[in-house]
Amino acid sequence: MKYKFISDSHLHSINSFDGKDSVIMIAERACQLNLYSITITDHCECNEYEEQNVRKDIEGSVIDTAKARAMYLDKLRIYTGIELGQPTQNEKAAQEALSLGEYDFVLGSLHNIRGEQDFYFIEYTPENTTDLLDRYFREMSDLAKTDYYDSLAHLTYPLRYLAGKTEIPFDRRRYDDAIDEILSELVRRDKALEVNTSGLRQLIGKTLPDEEIIRRFRELGGKYVTLGSDAHRWGDVGAGIEEGLALLQKCGFTHFTVFEKRQPRLLPI
Ligand SMILES: [Zn+2]
Ligand SMILES: [Zn+2]
Numbered sequence: 001m002k003y004k005f006i007s008d009s010h011l012h013s014i015n016s017f018d019g020k021d022s023v024i025m026i027a028e029r030a031c032q033l034n035l036y037s038i039t040i041t042d043h044c045e046c047n048e049y050e051e052q053n054v055r056k057d058i059e060g061s062v063i064d065t066a067k068a069r070a071m072y073l074d075k076l077r078i079y080t081g082i083e084l085g086q087p088t089q090n091e092k093a094a095q096e097a098l099s100l101g102e103y104d105f106v107l108g109s110l111h112n113i114r115g116e117q118d119f120y121f122i123e124y125t126p127e128n129t130t131d132l133l134d135r136y137f138r139e140m141s142d143l144a145k146t147d148y149y150d151s152l153a154h155l156t157y158p159l160r161y162l163a164g165k166t167e168i169p170f171d172r173r174r175y176d177d178a179i180d181e182i183l184s185e186l187v188r189r190d191k192a193l194e195v196n197t198s199g200l201r202q203l204i205g206k207t208l209p210d211e212e213i214i215r216r217f218r219e220l221g222g223k224y225v226t227l228g229s230d231a232h233r234w235g236d237v238g239a240g241i242e243e244g245l246a247l248l249q250k251c252g253f254t255h256f257t258v259f260e261k262r263q264p265r266l267l268p269i
Contacts, residue, residue, distance in 0.1 A: 003245050005267040007258045008238050009039040009081070010107060010153065010196060010228020015061035016043040016083075017052070021234040023064040027072050029237040036267070037077035037258055038237070039105050040065045041228070045085040047112070049093030055100065058082065062101035079104035079260060085111050087148040088139070094148050105259035107194060107228075108149025110157065113139050119158040124166045130174075133158060137178035144185040150259050151192035151226040154208040155182065164203035172212075183217045192224035192257050192264065193217050195248065197240025198231075207244060214251045224257040224264050245269050 011026055012019035023040055030038045042061035044054050062080060069078045080103050087094035087108065098106065112118045113135045122132065136158050144152060154160070159170055186193055196208040207214075214225070227244040231237045248256055248269060255266040 002242060003269065005036040006034070006238065006241050006245070007037040007039075007227065007256070007267065008035060008229050008231070008241055009079075009105060009151070009226045009258055010041050010083070010194065010230045011038055011237060012042055012083075012230070012232045013040055013061060013064060015057045015064060016232070017057070018043070019232050023061075023068045024071070025234045026231070026237050027068045027076055027078060029234045031072065031075050033238045035076065035238055037079060039079040039081040039258070041081035041083040041105065041107050043083050043085060044093070044097040045111065046090040046093040046097070047086045049090055049097070054093070055096070058097055058100050079258065081105035081107065081259075083107040083109050083153060084148055085109040088142050088146060089114060098148075102261075104261055106148065106150050106262065107153040108143055108146075108151070109153040110136065110140055110143055119161050122161070124162055124168055126168055129162065129168050130171070133175065137175055137182070141178060141182050141185065144182045144191070147189070149191065150262055150264070151194045151224070152182070152186060153194045153228075154196040154198070154230070155179075155193065155213065156209045160199055160202060160204050160208060179213060179216065180220070183213070183220050183222060186217070187221045190224070192226045192259075193222055194226050194228055195244050197227065197229050197244045200240040200243055201236070207240070207247060211247060211251060214247065218252050224266075225253060226257050226259070
């Protein structure tokens with residue numbers, strides 16, 4: 001292991017609709033890999049909170065994480081987190097979800113823009129792509145301006161699927177100002193940017209966001225970066241975190257961040 005501290009701050013258990021393995025299995029895998037800490041961040045899709053009975057999943061996640069924490073007390077730091085999706089689309093749900101646990105860490109996410117399905121399911125065409133991306137960055141900016149999160153998750157999320165499923169080019173320069181606005185908001189609010197390493201094991205082949213945006217975050221004064229594999233199965237726990245640390249170093253960061261009781265803790269790379 002090249003790095004002293006390896007932390008995976010974005011992990012899904014069976015308490016996420018798309019998670020495959022238990023918190024205990026995730027913890028066991030993290031121990032095998034000698035990780036410093038993990039944070040369980042099961043989904044809370046706020047826009048589906050009532051229909052999908054998301055509350056039950058969140059309560060399950062908090063309980064399972066507490067149990068694992070007690071079991072692994074001497075072996076591994078296990079933090080209680082949540083991935084709060086679309087909190088601005090259902091603020092009542094977001095507030096309720098945040099009251100269900102004593103969280104260490106809240107990831108703020110946007111998987112679907114208002115009135116649309118998850119980017120995962122969208123058929124991209126040259127005609128609809130620009131409009132969808134324009135709306136995505138606008139809604140991310142609205143989310144960045146709230147206090148519903150500690151770290152903003154997988155910025156450029158739609159590219160995971162755009163780059164994977166289509167040949168439609170991403171006109172990056174069109175979004176320079178929008179991205180700057182989001183990153184500046186994080187800096188102003190002392191929030192973290194997540195570097196999500198799931199893209200490294202998908203067709204896009206890059207972290208979300210990628211190097212250019214991570215560099216820009218630092219240039220704008222960004223201090224806190226969290227790293228997460230976004231694993232949905234135990235075999236992916238810790239995947240890409242070392243590559244993520246190397247990338248942070250390359251971008252000039254000397255530390256990465258984990259959150260404990262919703263406070264940032266800087267750890268040396
Ligand atoms: Zn997500
Ligand atoms: Zn996730």
